[in-house]
Amino acid sequence: MNVSFSRGQRYFFFGLLxxxxxxxxxxxxxxxxxxxxxxVFALLLYPAYQTLRTYVRNDTLAATLIMxxxxxxxxIPISWLGTRIAQExxxxxxxFSGNNALASIALPAPIIDSLSIVGINMAELxxxxxxxAQSASAWIFSEALTLSSATFNAVxxxxxxxxxxxxxLRDGETLGRYIMRRIPLxxxxxxxxxxxFASTTRAIMKGTLLSALAQGFAGGVLFWLVGIENAVLxxxxxxxxxxxPAVGPALxxxxxxxxxxxxxxxxxxxxxxxxxxxxISPIDNILKPMLVGREIKMPDALVLISILGGLGVFGVxxxxxxPVVAALSLAVWDMxxxxxxxxxxxxx
Numbered sequence: 001m002n003v004s005f006s007r008g009q010r011y012f013f014f015g016l017l018x019x020x021x022x023x024x025x026x027x028x029x030x031x032x033x034x035x036x037x038x039x040v041f042a043l044l045l046y047p048a049y050q051t052l053r054t055y056v057r058n059d060t061l062a063a064t065l066i067m068x069x070x071x072x073x074x075x076i077p078i079s080w081l082g083t084r085i086a087q088e089x090x091x092x093x094x095x096f097s098g099n100n101a102l103a104s105i106a107l108p109a110p111i112i113d114s115l116s117i118v119g120i121n122m123a124e125l126x127x128x129x130x131x132x133a134q135s136a137s138a139w140i141f142s143e144a145l146t147l148s149s150a151t152f153n154a155v156x157x158x159x160x161x162x163x164x165x166x167x168x169l170r171d172g173e174t175l176g177r178y179i180m181r182r183i184p185l186x187x188x189x190x191x192x193x194x195x196x197f198a199s200t201t202r203a204i205m206k207g208t209l210l211s212a213l214a215q216g217f218a219g220g221v222l223f224w225l226v227g228i229e230n231a232v233l234x235x236x237x238x239x240x241x242x243x244x245p246a247v248g249p250a251l252x253x254x255x256x257x258x259x260x261x262x263x264x265x266x267x268x269x270x271x272x273x274x275x276x277x278x279x280i281s282p283i284d285n286i287l288k289p290m291l292v293g294r295e296i297k298m299p300d301a302l303v304l305i306s307i308l309g310g311l312g313v314f315g316v317x318x319x320x321x322x323p324v325v326a327a328l329s330l331a332v333w334d335m336x337x338x339x340x341x342x343x344x345x346x347x348x
Contacts (some may be wrong), residue, residue, distance in 0.1 A: 033157070033161055034161040034164065035161070035164055036157070036317065037161050037212065038161045038168055039168065040169035040201055040205060041070065041165050042165055042169055042172060043201050043202055044205050044206075045066055045070060046169065046172060047159050048066060049063065049066050052065060052066060059200065063166050063169040063170040066169055067162060067169070068075055070162075070165070071162065071313075075162075081236070084232045085236050088233035089233055091230055112184070116135050127300060159222065182202070192331060192335070193328065193331055196330075200323055200324050200327035200328075201320065203206075204319070204323050204324070208242075209319070209320075210287065210318060211242060211283060211287045212240070212242040212243065215238055215239060215249050215280050215283045216235040216237075216238045216239025216242065216249075217235060217239075218280050219234065219238035219239075219249055219276070220232055220236075220238070222275045222279065223235065223272070225267035225271070226260070226272055228268075228272075236255065237252055238252045238280070242284060243304070243308070243311075247280065248284070253273070253275070253276035254276060257270075257273035257276065258273075302326055305326075306322035306323045306325065306326035307319055307322045307323060310322020310323070318338070
């Protein structure tokens, strides 16, 4: 349907378009992240869906099978992990809720003497560490409590995400063409933007998240083997910190190993330090390049800054949202440079 507007009608129409769009986004704002995660998982699972479609000729059945596999392999393990982390966070909170939580840690006399020589008072150090541990454990417990109290809301959003994911898988090509026809940039630029969005999303999911899961799993197993309590929680913390290149998980396993050595647990301490240096830390340097390759096309420093910025603005979802926004920004600036290359060269 072709509609021609006068100049006044055009202004009114675009104003109306902006108002109804903003109102619609405001109305569904509480469900934007489930929809976003549906888009992310659709991009990640679509190659598997296409492969399955060569064997299963029915689009609806193929999408249903992919959804069932995702539910069994992702949703159920994450639900168990979240419950376990909440339980261990509560144990950690109880451990440090008393003022004398670290009083049982007795350092060897040579270490105490060495600390005294450099002006460190052992009693004051123990008090400060206990205070920090109490604050940290209280924060972890409060976050876990908030998570557990929002169970119904989380289940509702998860079901919505799965529902939307089903349609993105089954009708993704049609929906993609519909959206791109309404972006007034031309087919080539629209395809470039979509390809950058898709490649960045897949790269971050495959690289950052799988690398984080691998480091967290390795760290949790290592802590469990040497008898450190709340190993699942510490593994989750290491996975979260793995977004910091090179030093992330070491912020957990290095102090743990040193504390074990300082308290006389030599063999467990050596195992933790050796395992962290040989097994956990190299994962980021080995696994991430294999999974990401050259897809993301962004400097490591920009990836880190965008992840940290995304975490600050969007929470956990910022691990994906941050780099995607950064990649799209680079793509738009590349289009700007290409479109105005002659003018920029002349002015330069």
